[in-house]
Amino acid sequence: MSNKRPILSVENLTKVFGGVVAVDNVSFTVDEGEIFAVIGPNGAGKSTLFNMITGVLPSSSGNIYFQEKRLNRKKPYQIAQMGITRTFQNLEVFDNMSVIENVMTGAHITMKTNILTAGLRLPSVKKEEIKTMERAIEALEAVGISDLAYEMADRLPYGSQRLLEIARAAISNPKLILLDEPMAGLNSEESRQLVEVILKMREKGMTFLFVEHDMETVMSISDSIVVIDNGVKIGEGTPEEIYQNPQVVAAYLGDEEEEGVEAYA
Amino acid sequence: MEVLSQMMQLLFSGLTLGAIYALIAVGFVVIYNVTGILNFAQGEFAMLGALTCISLVNMNVPLWLAIILSIVIVAAIGGIFERTALHTARKSSVTTLIIITIGVSIALRGLAILIWGTQVQTLPPFTDNTPISILDAVLLPQNIWAVGISVVILILMMYFFNYTFVGKSLTACVVNPFAARLMGINPEKMSLFAVIVSAGVGALAGTVIAPISGATYDMGMMLGIKAFVAAVIGGLTNAPAAIAGAFLIGILEAFTEGLWSSGLKDVVTFSFLLLILFVKPEGLFAKASGKRV
Amino acid sequence: MNSKSLKLIYNNSILGPIIFFVLLFCVPLVSSSNYLFSILTMVGFYALVCIGLTTLTGYAGQISLGHAAFYGIGAYSSAVLTGTYGLNPWVAIIIGAIISAVVALIVGIPTFKLKGYYLALATLGFGIIVYTLFKELSTITGGSNGFFGIPPISLFGFEFITDTSYFYLIWIFVFFAILFTRNIIHSRIGRGLRSIEGSEIAADAVGVNLMNYKLQIFVLSAIFASVSGSLLAHYVSFINPDLFVANTSIFFLIMVIMGGKGNIWGSIVGAAMYVLLDEILKHYVPMLLPNVGGQFEIVFFGILLVLTLIYMPDGLVPRFEKLISKFKKKTPTNGALQSTISANATGGDNK
Structure with missing residues (x-):
């Protein structure tokens, strides 16, 4: 450095x-x-x-x-x-979503879909979703909890929820x-x-x-x-x-x- | 003189309305303070109080006894409501709690149709209702009763909350439920107690307004919503401010109705509500500090 | 990774909706009861409103006690534009939707700075103001007497007059509303909305513009309500302000919550439950207590509602899904994950 x-x-x-x-x-x-x-x-x-x-x-x-x-x-x-992204001391995972959706939400700012293109599900939307999903899995692999990707976030143990927050913060690069x-x-x-x-x-x-x-x-x-x-x-x-x-x-x-x-x- | 007497007249009816709203609004504030729940069924207590009282009077029970009995009965209903609905659901989300109290108010309205039907019922005035003339404005003794009873009750409640042990315990639950529990105060009992008191006071409001505007099964809803507006103007947690808000709304309504249009009075009232919520959601009388939204 | 993997998160299959709607659209083959179709049409109107409302309340977690206002704005726009000014009903529906959207935007900007009870009160107040205006602007709306003679809607010369034809019309709208909304929910936008309910502070921190999202979804739900109101107006040909009172807003919310907030199909189930319950209670309760007049059956409605919320706070559809997934869990697709979880989940699972 x-x-x-x-x-x-x-x-x-x-x-x-x-x-x-x-x-x-x-x-x-x-x-x-x-x-x-x-x-x-x-x-x-x-x-x-x-x-x-x-x-x-x-x-x-x-x-x-x-x-x-x-x-x-x-x-x-x-x-x-x-x-600049962040994690929280008193865990703020989205407990109404699955683990992978949490991470995909972290990619929010890197995506372009708007309410209209989403509603019509244009091909570009689908493409973007797939890409984001792949990136989310990579982010989960990076923190070592990709095996929990499809669980509801609130069912994760405390330590995994912390890792999830880091994956969510990191996915947007x-x-x-x-x-x-x-x-x-x-x-x-x-x-x-x-x-x-x-x-x-x-x-x-x-x-x-x-x-x-x-x-x-x-x-x-x-x-x-x-x-x-x-x-x-x-x-x-x-x-x-x-x-x-x-x-x-x-x-x-x-x-x-x-x-x-x-x-x- | 014409204008002055009209103003006086409107002021009288505004104060009367305000007094009724104040009683119900204080009920909102008490329950909200202790339980954190905004009880959408509050207006129904007034409706039940009015109709119960009318039934008792029709059974030849003396009026004063009928009033007391109906307060007791409605307070008991309030207690049952707290135990069965509010207490069971107290951990639900705000949305769910709103719908639950709305559900209770729907049920109570249906119950009222079942018992009393849909006709307007009337209660005789508390005393001889010969109009009194003040500055060419006509004042009915029942209006004096309404304002008088309301003021006395409100003063008693202030005394109760600030100077008695139970009252102070209630306040303690609001300030810090955990510390209150450590002091041996049981917040659950306090919640029950708060709802009972609010129901009783609401019932009294109903019996007071019944001789003025009659009583029907659906009177509770608008009374409740208007009292809501009053409570919000007062910032939801501050009883004296809610009372001031209630009189403000009462007078605003009376003047809109008298000087402009009776149909549009709700537009004025609720526009006022929105204005407060948008501009000063912490209440009209709050000091410009901490926010609660 | 291929496109199939998205299915692990979102069931975007169009098969389910198509089967449901094909079956529904076959009902006229087995029944010709006008009563049945008037009921199903009513369910359709409500469902259309609720689909919008559920995105707002169920997914984004924002309460509205004022949606009857948009339902009414749609209905009165259609009534006045076609009845008074002779416009084509389809044009009127679109203008109504635009008016609703603009009103929603203007009202929404200050309103969605509020939360919880304050939001509930503000939307309630808005609804009452709009209702009162319907009643008081009588030169335009006909006031309390209502608005008569709204022409029927027609398409390529076919007039939708019978209950059966209207049943098709409204449910086609519901079909597309379901697909459109589901697509939104299963996307970046849907996650943005749900993140608001999940944790506002975290949503903010990942870059979700909360205000923008709340407004967008409020406007969308207002458009759905407005279109439903417009279609209602052309169906019944006569409307009055009492169709759009605060209670109507409350009942919309009840349908959403009973059906299961956070589930689009819940809106249909909730609307159907409401209409069904209402009809059953109206028919049978007076038989038990024949001497009472008025709509006292609402007492049962209120009690049922409270019981549902206390014992099934998630509503009917999620409850049903849980039952189904209990059976499904026996199959080994998720087995590996299950064991990882149970091995790790020593505590902190008390929700």
């Missing part, structure tokens, strides 16, 4: 909720092809940050640029159309995938599987930005890390640099002694 090209820049981003500053003047830059992690104790402002980047929440001030285009004020669906606490609720076997999937996708050139609580994963797979606490950025760097940053260690030790950095010491 010698030719570092920035893909996402967050500049002085701030969010104020009725007087409370949830995110305070945070800046960082994600480079193309890297796995970038945002960590911090509970309530540090990670989710708020995430929601601002994905357009769920408007920012109070500051800017977000994605490939030189400003993201502020864009709606989530517009941000998706620009090439986005330039950046945001993962919201991808390890939450997974057992160690499932976590390992997920890490493998992420690393494999990164090899193919995908960029990941993820918010995570589980320090072990963060340290093992991230290229760069930003640490925030009480809405403020308190550290930035490679895993090694973060691990040696006294401010970070203090924030984590002070907040939750049972897990986090201590486990690494």
Whole structure:
């Protein structure tokens, strides 16, 4: 990764909720092809940050640029159309559809069918459907759950639903995938599987930005890390640099002694 | 003077209507707050109250006793409704819940035809109904009863919710059901209780309006929908605001009917509803904060 | 991979619909009862409305308590344009559909910013406004007295006057509506719609423009309702505002829910159930209680509705499908997947 090209820049981003500053003047830059992690104790402002980047929440001030285009004020669906997709901490699979349909829905922005051509089922529609279906199977194979393709999504175990969300986010060939606490609720076997999937996708050139609580994963797979606490950025760097940053260690030790950095010491 | 007396006249009928809507609207708010369900059968409680009361009076039960009995009977019906329908289906989707309460209201309407037929029935006024003249406008004592009873009941309910233990428990269920359960308050009982109270108050509204506009099996629907509008104007969760909304709707209707067209009053009322929903869905009296849509 | 694999997801076979409609269209060979065909024609009108409504409510999860308004706009457009202005009924149907579509678009833009109860109330209010306008704009609509003398519809000189001929006409419309809608559901658009019901936030995140989708499907369902209303007007030749009250909207929704929201065939089943139930109750209940006047049979209707929703919240057709798939599951086509699932599904299956 010698030719570092920035893909996402967050500049002085701030969010104020009725007087409370949830995110305070945070800046960082994600480079193309890297796995970038945002960590911090509970309530540090990670989710708020995430929601601002994905357009769920408007920012109070500051800017977000994605490939030189400003993201502020864009709606989530517009941000998706620009090439950023995401997964959810509290799983949001479409439980009224089968697994493969979930993934095909992820390909929504890459398709052209409209209500009229769909209703008349023009040959082009059928062609597009078949193509999308094949791509969906490939996406499911990439995360290792293609054998479950025709099951209803809500019947999948928790870990598989997470993988499904990643397949759904990846099928549209986005330039950046945001993962919201991808390890939450997974057992160690499932976590390992997920890490493998992420690393494999990164090899193919995908960029990941993820918010995570589980320090072990963060340290093992991230290229760069930003640490925030009480809405403020308190550290930035490679895993090694973060691990040696006294401010970070203090924030984590002070907040939750049972897990986090201590486990690494 | 002509104009002034006409205005007074319209104001009187607007306040009367508003008082009735207020009683039903408060029922909506109470049930919605405790259960999260918008009960489309609310208007039917008024219809049942009115018709039950009329039957009792026809059986020579004294009027005051008939009113009390009909409130008790309708409250009991409300309780059965909560246990059999609302409680059983409480986890369904909003769409399903809407249809269930609509189904109950259809059933109650059919039941009313079965018992009372389709004829308009009347209830004698609560007291001698000699018109009183104020500024050349005619005021019927029954209108005073309507507004008076409504105001008294509404004040009693405010007191109940803010100052008694059961009332505060209800409010607690709204604010935080989980914490309420930890405090030993049973939200399920509260739901039952809320529906019983709303049914009783709805029945009272029915008995109050029966001497003014008569009572039929299908009176509940429009009463209910208008009270709905009032509750929405009040933001659905805020009882005092719903009451203000009810009087606003009552007066708006009376003036539209008096000054423009009786046929188009529904157009005005519901256009007003749409306007509120589109522009200020959190209610007309809400502070400009948090959104609930 | 070839085109056959799409069948694993969507059953797009045209065979089922064709068999159903051929059988249906054979009914006149075995019966000539006008009563039967008037009933089946009624079912057709309702089914056409419900097919549209089910895409909105069943698939996209958006409630409407105002569809009688579009049914009415179609009916009155046809009535006025043919009865008063002497236009060709087919032209009138199209103009009616365009008016409905435009109204749906204008009303839909602010309305679909709302959700749940607020959406229900807004559509209910819209329906009541339109109903009141039918009643009050009496110079155009004939007001409460209704609109008389709507000419029959004709095609290549053939006039659809008898119940049997109309039965064919309306059901041909239903046939194409079913195919058109099913094609939509089994496509990118259908998945977009269903994703809204599945999870709005995730739909948004994969790039589905929620507002756009809700509007498109609202307009489509308004067009279906409008065409159905137009055809109704030419069938009965006399309409009045009471055909389009709030209760009519409510009954449309009831048909959709009873038949099974999220299933296009559910609209036909729901419409048929409703009409059948209505006829049965109207005929038999008064025999049990002969001394009561009025439509008190609705008491049973209401109770049945509540029971259905409490014990079969998915409606009749999905319930039926579940029964069928129970038998099917015994065959080994899905066996491998089943075992994978049961091996993995240790928990979290409590829905």
